Amino acid sequence: MSAGATLWLSLAGMAVVTYLLRASFLLLPPGVRTPPLLRRTLRFVPAAVLTAIWAPELLLEDRVLSVSLENERLLAGFVAIAVAWRWRMTSATIAAGLAALHFFAWIS
Amino acid sequence: MPLHRPALAAGARASLPVLLGVAPFGVITGVAMVASGIPPLAAMLMSLAVFAGASMVASAQLLAQGTPAALIIVATLIINLRFMMYSASLRAHLAHLPLRWRLAVSYLQADNVYGLSLSRFAEHPADPHKLEYFLGAGVLIWGAWQAAVLAGVMIGAGVPPAWRLEFAAPLAFIAMTVPFLRDRAMVGAALAAAATVIATHGLPLRLNLIAAAMAGIVAGLLLERRKP
Numbered sequence: 001m002s003a004g005a006t007l008w009l010s011l012a013g014m015a016v017v018t019y020l021l022r023a024s025f026l027l028l029p030p031g032v033r034t035p036p037l038l039r040r041t042l043r044f045v046p047a048a049v050l051t052a053i054w055a056p057e058l059l060l061e062d063r064v065l066s067v068s069l070e071n072e073r074l075l076a077g078f079v080a081i082a083v084a085w086r087w088r089m090t091s092a093t094i095a096a097g098l099a100a101l102h103f104f105a106w107i108s
Numbered sequence: 109m110p111l112h113r114p115a116l117a118a119g120a121r122a123s124l125p126v127l128l129g130v131a132p133f134g135v136i137t138g139v140a141m142v143a144s145g146i147p148p149l150a151a152m153l154m155s156l157a158v159f160a161g162a163s164m165v166a167s168a169q170l171l172a173q174g175t176p177a178a179l180i181i182v183a184t185l186i187i188n189l190r191f192m193m194y195s196a197s198l199r200a201h202l203a204h205l206p207l208r209w210r211l212a213v214s215y216l217q218a219d220n221v222y223g224l225s226l227s228r229f230a231e232h233p234a235d236p237h238k239l240e241y242f243l244g245a246g247v248l249i250w251g252a253w254q255a256a257v258l259a260g261v262m263i264g265a266g267v268p269p270a271w272r273l274e275f276a277a278p279l280a281f282i283a284m285t286v287p288f289l290r291d292r293a294m295v296g297a298a299l300a301a302a303a304t305v306i307a308t309h310g311l312p313l314r315l316n317l318i319a320a321a322m323a324g325i326v327a328g329l330l331l332e333r334r335k336p
Contacts, residue, residue: 013181015157023214042193048324090129097279
């Protein structure tokens with residue numbers, strides 16, 4: 001398949017899948033009850049999936065696990081987590097993380 | 109049904125501080141899409157049709173690696189599975205509304221719109237104007253997001269690589285994750301997902317994302333205090 005076809009097919013599929021996930025429970029008739037186990041399961045999805053997206057960006061270097069003071073992305077990530085924890089602000093988290101990344105790269 | 113203006117305004121007002129986070133993440137998403145080879149027009153269409161930054165950044169990377177469309181769509185399904193949880197919990201407040209409003213609410217669901225609305229609904233459970241509050245926050249955040257993505261798409265590859273702006277995407281995800289880590293079970297779910305995604309990163313087709321999601325859910329359920 002050409003790159004253009006892949007792009008447009010992906011775009012259409014992503015739009016449909018994302019909308020259906022968002023609409024899912026809101027489209028059920030008011031009387032229907034959602035199973036408690038399903039709701040308990042879904043509760044953990046954001047923390048699990050979002051973490052799985054960013055963890056490799058901090059912990060892997062050239063596809064190899066790197067836990068050391070040499071890994072400036074890991075150190076900057078800890079700074080960002082602390083800022084996010086304390087102030088709960090996306091802009092402050094991004095600014096602090098990027099500043100820390102450049103700082104740790106500069107001192108090493 | 110006329111919309112209640114003061115509740116629309118209250119939702120919009122509450123979302124103002126959130127825009128400080130929406131704007132940089134939108135710009136980064138636009139830059140990331142164009143930098144990985146998506147044409148500017150397609151990037152904007154994706155932003156309008158999908159309206160979910162995390163999945164758009166991930167898909168741009170996968171597209172650049174030549175990943176087949178089916179796998180990009182599956183990765184999007186996993187990354188955006190959290191919207192199903194938002195849908196289930198918004199249902200308790202908005203299920204009685206006419207279909208057209210529920211369809212609009214579905215389109216406008218985003219992490220921060222959901223977060224703002226749910227904390228408001230928890231404080232005012234009997235508020236008759238929950239829809240308007242959601243729409244006030246949702247429309248403003250949607251507009252700011254689209255404008256920010258457009259700015260990012262136009263800046264595009266003009267950002268010097270030495271700025272290492274690509275690192276802002278994981279930082280934005282960190283900012284989205286931390287508010288969820290309110291109890292032991294949530295922290296356990298996040299740690300299990302992180303450990304699993306690293307341990308299984310050799311798997312093809314982003315299967316490690318699915319493995320991590322399942323490990324996180326299982327860890328969360330095991331650590332959760334069962335209510336009597």
